Amino acid sequence: xxxxxxVALALAAMLAxxxxxxASPSPSAAQSAAATVATSASAAPAASASAAPLxxxxxxxxxxxxxxxxxxxxxxxxxxxxxxxxxxATIDRFKATYPGVEVxxxxxxxxxxxxxxxxxxxxxxxDVINLSVGEGWVSDYATKSLLLPLDDKVPQAVKDVYFPGxxxxxxxxxxxxxFPWYQGIGVELINKQIFAKAGLDPASFPKDVAGxxxxxxxxxxxxxxxCDIRLTVSDLLAQMVYEGGVKVISDDGKKxxxxxxxGVAWLQMYVDMVKAGTVDNxxxxxxxxxxxxxxxxxxxxxxYQTGPNLIRExxxxxxxxxNNLAVVQAPLGKSGVAGxxxxxxxVKADTKFPNASIALAQYFTNARSMxxxxxxxxxxxxxxxxxxxxxxxxxPSAIEDSARPIAKSIVSTxxxxxxxxxxxxxxxxxxxxxxxxxxxxxxxxxxxxALSDAVAKANALIK
Amino acid sequence: xxxxxxxxxxxxxxxxxxxxxIFVLYPIASVVYYSFTSYDIVRPPVWVGFDxxxxxxxxxTFWKALTNSLVYLIATxxxxxxxxxxxxxxxxxxxxxxxxxxxxxxxxxxxxxAIGIAWRWLFDRNGFINSALISxxxxxxxxxxxxxxxxxLPIAILLTIWAGVGYYSVIFLAGLQxxxxxxxxxxxxxxxxxxxxxxxxxxxxxxxxxxxVAVISSLAALKVFDEIYVLTNRTGxxxxxxxxxxxxxxxxxFTLQHAGYxxxxxxxxxxxxxxxxxxxxxxxxxxxAGD
Numbered sequence: 067x068x069x070x071x072x073v074a075l076a077l078a079a080m081l082a083x084x085x086x087x088x089a090s091p092s093p094s095a096a097q098s099a100a101a102t103v104a105t106s107a108s109a110a111p112a113a114s115a116s117a118a119p120l121x122x123x124x125x126x127x128x129x130x131x132x133x134x135x136x137x138x139x140x141x142x143x144x145x146x147x148x149x150x151x152x153x154x155a156t157i158d159r160f161k162a163t164y165p166g167v168e169v170x171x172x173x174x175x176x177x178x179x180x181x182x183x184x185x186x187x188x189x190x191x192x193d194v195i196n197l198s199v200g201e202g203w204v205s206d207y208a209t210k211s212l213l214l215p216l217d218d219k220v221p222q223a224v225k226d227v228y229f230p231g232x233x234x235x236x237x238x239x240x241x242x243x244x245f246p247w248y249q250g251i252g253v254e255l256i257n258k259q260i261f262a263k264a265g266l267d268p269a270s271f272p273k274d275v276a277g278x279x280x281x282x283x284x285x286x287x288x289x290x291x292x293c294d295i296r297l298t299v300s301d302l303l304a305q306m307v308y309e310g311g312v313k314v315i316s317d318d319g320k321k322x323x324x325x326x327x328x329g330v331a332w333l334q335m336y337v338d339m340v341k342a343g344t345v346d347n348x349x350x351x352x353x354x355x356x357x358x359x360x361x362x363x364x365x366x367x368x369x370y371q372t373g374p375n376l377i378r379e380x381x382x383x384x385x386x387x388x389n390n391l392a393v394v395q396a397p398l399g400k401s402g403v404a405g406x407x408x409x410x411x412x413v414k415a416d417t418k419f420p421n422a423s424i425a426l427a428q429y430f431t432n433a434r435s436m437x438x439x440x441x442x443x444x445x446x447x448x449x450x451x452x453x454x455x456x457x458x459x460x461x462p463s464a465i466e467d468s469a470r471p472i473a474k475s476i477v478s479t480x481x482x483x484x485x486x487x488x489x490x491x492x493x494x495x496x497x498x499x500x501x502x503x504x505x506x507x508x509x510x511x512x513x514x515x516a517l518s519d520a521v522a523k524a525n526a527l528i529k
Numbered sequence: 530x531x532x533x534x535x536x537x538x539x540x541x542x543x544x545x546x547x548x549x550x551i552f553v554l555y556p557i558a559s560v561v562y563y564s565f566t567s568y569d570i571v572r573p574p575v576w577v578g579f580d581x582x583x584x585x586x587x588x589x590t591f592w593k594a595l596t597n598s599l600v601y602l603i604a605t606x607x608x609x610x611x612x613x614x615x616x617x618x619x620x621x622x623x624x625x626x627x628x629x630x631x632x633x634x635x636x637x638x639x640x641x642x643a644i645g646i647a648w649r650w651l652f653d654r655n656g657f658i659n660s661a662l663i664s665x666x667x668x669x670x671x672x673x674x675x676x677x678x679x680x681x682l683p684i685a686i687l688l689t690i691w692a693g694v695g696y697y698s699v700i701f702l703a704g705l706q707x708x709x710x711x712x713x714x715x716x717x718x719x720x721x722x723x724x725x726x727x728x729x730x731x732x733x734x735x736x737x738x739x740x741x742v743a744v745i746s747s748l749a750a751l752k753v754f755d756e757i758y759v760l761t762n763r764t765g766x767x768x769x770x771x772x773x774x775x776x777x778x779x780x781x782x783f784t785l786q787h788a789g790y791x792x793x794x795x796x797x798x799x800x801x802x803x804x805x806x807x808x809x810x811x812x813x814x815x816x817x818a819g820d
């Protein structure tokens with residue numbers, strides 16, 4: 067073969083590899099429960115209602131020394147176009163409250179994380195960023211010193227606006243990097259027809275996670291169906307903490323400890339369910355909340371844990387199922403904590419306009435803005451004062467709003483009980499592999515060995 | 530005047546060369562550089578020398594991904610054989626033959642993501658395959674095909690073959706139509722039956738197309754991503770059963786944010802595809818020369 071052909075081949079191969087490396091179809095984002103709250107909200111008919119413009123209230127100007135003529139950029143996640151009116155009206159009110167500040171708003175969706183990473187790399191990151199707390203994005207960026215610590219920049223009176231557990235919901239080395247924004251409530255949507263077939267009463271749905279094992283066995287035996295439950299694949303240690311009451315790392319942060327008897331017991335529950343064939347393995351290991359929801363919406367799953375706002379999606383996709391729907395509170399784990407926050411708003415570390423950025427982040431999360439948002443979609447404010455409005459005390463008629471009267475009591479208990487984990491994504495990957503090796507394969511690894519091996523590998527990452 | 534004349538072709542080439550330099554050569558050079566760094570995209574890269582390559586050698590998931598990618602090459606000969614057979618079948622004057630040709634080509638013009646989703650539905654717990662098997666009494670409970678580690682790769686390969694056969698058969702069809710009819714007449718006079726006719730006339734006549742299809746389909750098989758991404762819902766399959774080199778590269782870069790390590794994987798893939806292409810062409814050229 068002559069040189070020309072070799073060169074041509076080399077170029078062809080390079081092009082092929084370059085193309086493949088660039089072929090990433092923008093994935094991940096929609097995988098998170100957080101994202102689905104937002105996306106499904108955007109599918110909700112009620113959410114399309116336009117927000118009436120509200121007059122600015124001088125009392126909302128709680129941040130001092132906002133830079134004159136500041137120009138700041140604000141990125142949200144999956145909120146456009148459905149909430150355009152609300153976002154734009156709130157920005158207009160903000161500009162009237164803090165005259166002279168210009169806000170450029172952009173909504174990013176499936177490629178949010180990649181867009182944000184690229185913008186940081188290009189030194190053009192937005193000043194104010196809507197980050198998922200539930201998915202651990204705040205801690206991801208904060209541990210890389212890319213976000214502004216807020217504790218010493220926000221007056222105590224402003225911090226007190228939020229539920230204390232939410233203000234501290236994602237501390238990194240003891241510092242807070244986000245204003246808690248809209249919250250979700252975990253509920254179980256139940257297909258009453260399938261439950262009736264299995265002779266089960268939705269009201270007797272287990273109150274704790276440990277009860278799922280027997281429930282799924284009953285559903286398999288009597289209704290010939292499997293359960294669609296999910297491991298939080300993107301943050302397995304958090305699931306261990308909330309569900310299994312597992313202490314995942316030593317107090318000094320130098321040694322992982324998730325191979326304790328509590329950790330093994332937690333994993334063993336899933337091992338037993340997989341072995342008994344009572345769960346859908348694809349859903350169990352899926353990174354995408356939507357996959358299970360679609361199955362449930364199609365009437366093929368007995369129950370599914372999600373946010374109440376997604377009930378509207380069931381309604382629009384399968385009205386027959388909607389009429390056979392029951393909703394109960396999601397079971398608690400051994401930690402006894404209902405959950406952690408969903409969304410926050412952060413400020414980038416090197417913004418030119420820190421006060422204006424903090425002011426915008428705080429403005430979107432204040433009691434008034436949160437209440438207005440809650441009125442157009444089933445999200446729950448991070449601010450206790452919002453719940454004083456009659457909107458939250460009335461008796462809702464629709465099943466999707468059934469959590470509204472009890473929302474305050476649930477959201478007020480939210481707290482992040484997961485300690486800061488070094489090399490979090492790498493450790494999570496080690497844990498994922500360990501868990502899968504215990505759950506699947508022709509010769510599954512015993513739960514204790516799988517976790518102990520994972521602890522040894524994870525410890526090697528701690529320097 | 531001479532200088533002016535000698536510059537003219539370069540001026541015409543310049544726009545394309547600039548684009549190639551910006552969008553191909555510069556990114557490739559960057560990937561080479563990043564492969565020697567620890568880089569998480571959001572912070573500046575830090576030079577680590579050959580650490581990423583040393584890590585690759587000791588990374589069992591990379592070897593699994595590489596093995597899966599090499600197994601994926603099974604798709605190439607299967608595709609060639611099926612495409613040639615299909616091209617021969619549709620290379621005849623039949624009423625409605627154009628409709629058949631168009632039907633076989635539909636997967637080639639459908640988006641790979643859409644095809645992947647359709648296949649996922651087929652193999653879903655309550656999908657067509659399970660429903661069909663249950664209805665004929667072959668199974669009692671649905672099989673969880675895509676969460677069965679041993680099934681992910683075969684299903685993905687099947688998908689690739691199904692999606693590619695129409696496209697490659699069009700290439701072979703064009704090749705077949707360029708073979709002079711006289712050669713078939715001569716073979717018939719020599720006593721060849723239909724099978725022998727295609728063995729002795731069609732296949733040698735299709736050699737250029739076979740070389741071309743072998744190279745591009747094996748490159749495509751080595752860099753397979755979409756099928757795995759969609760079929761496994763971005764997970765790569767339980768126990769990394771469907772992880773290929775490009776999928777692993779994507780996961781390292783965009784999920785775990787190890788762009789430096791992912792770049793090292795890309796360089797290895799580049800070397801692999803280059804070597805494979807050279808091998809492919811040499812092998813087939815040798816076959817042609819000996820003819």
